[in-house]
Amino acid sequence: MELRQLQYFVKVARKQHMTQAAEELRVAQSAVSRQIKLLEEELGVNLFVQKGRNLHLTSVGHLFLSRTERILTDLERAVSEIHEFLDPEAGEIRIGFPHSVVLHLLPTAVAAFRKDHPNVKFKLRQGTYNSLIRDVTKGEIDLAFISPFPEKHEHVAGDLLLTEELYAILPPHHILSEYQSIRLEQLKDELFVMFSEEYSLRTIVLEACRRAGFTPRIGFEGEETDAIRGLVAAGMGVSLLPEMALADNGLMQPTKVRVTEPRVTRTVGLIQRAGERLPPVAEVFRRFLIEFVQGELKP
Missing domain, CATH: 1.10.10.10 (Winged helix-like DNA-binding domain superfamily/Winged helix DNA-binding domain)
Incomplete structure (x- = not known):
């Protein structure tokens, strides 16, 4: 053979x-x-x-x-580990991510890391919750940002990086857009713009609405935060998005309003295959990421 x-x-x-x-x-x-x-x-x-x-x-x-x-x-x-042993600064880091993380956190982290490690290469793969766990488990990627962070999992382990608040996003001229905060119940009669079923943010939003006492009417579905924001800004409905996904300053933007009841959050973590050591350069990046995120979140 x-x-x-x-x-x-x-x-x-x-x-x-x-x-x-x-x-x-x-x-x-x-x-x-x-x-x-x-x-x-x-x-x-x-x-x-x-x-x-x-x-x-x-x-x-x-x-x-x-x-x-x-x-x-x-x-x-x-083969990669041998190359990295000979020249750790010329290795490759294979990392996966959900779309809502790539908008701000991942690019700034990679840029900061490459200032001290300019020859390290990155192989990036976007995915959903289940596909990222599968890719890490199969060894196709070394690390993955993931949300929600799996506290206990048979095949992956990692570090909780942050807990992030979700905000209501509304069309700019919505009657509630001038409010500093709202109760989620106030959106029960609205049409919602949701992520597709394979995305974990959809589950988080549905559960939050359930706790608020209603089932949202879904008018539109999308697979990227850009599409969700754009549809809401165009008056097609309302939605909930994490703060990290609202960092864009484009022309067409929805209004961001804090939700106080219930408070809606998501966890974001960094995972790797359980029971295995990372390649040397990936381990250096993992440690850097933990410190970088902690620094980014300081007041």
Whole structure:
């Protein structure tokens, strides 16, 4: 069994198409087909089944894929650690984040870190709560900002960075926009602009509304804070967003109003795979981030 056979297998499994996999690998399709066939013969099983124009994994193929991805990820990490041992300042940090964190915290942290570590590279991946935990668990990223912070989890561990307040955002000419603070109950008859179901902020907002005694009417859904803010500013409804997501100073902005009853917050943390040491440069960045966030939050 050769390393390239495993690499070809993973690529075909992800693309579900022999030709597309060969194009990304920049090798002939016949070479990919032959290596997959040799791999199947050595294992004594069929890893794929043809369905129309696509190749789908068999049940044993799915089992083999999960193990193979872990092997290749660990090999990639081992090579990176050797490079970092030879030159720690030339390493790469793979970090994931939800969209609401990238707007302010991540860019300023990376910029500050690179002042003292100019040769360190960053590989960034945006994701949702579940996808970020999955990527950390599979070893595809070293660290991930995540919200809410999972206090107890079988596969990831980390540090709670901050607890952040969520504000009501309203159209600029809304009747409540001049108030310094409101009760969430005052928005019970409004149309809400919400994140899609896979986003944790949606769950936080729904739970807050439940505590306030109502179920929000959802008029629009989005996947990025820019879209949420823009729709609210255009008068399409109201919403709740964390303060970190309201740092933009663009032309079209909603009004921000504090919610006092109930007080709505979210936790933001930094996670890594449980039971494993980070690559040296990632560990340096993890420690830097904790100190950086604490400094940013000082009055």
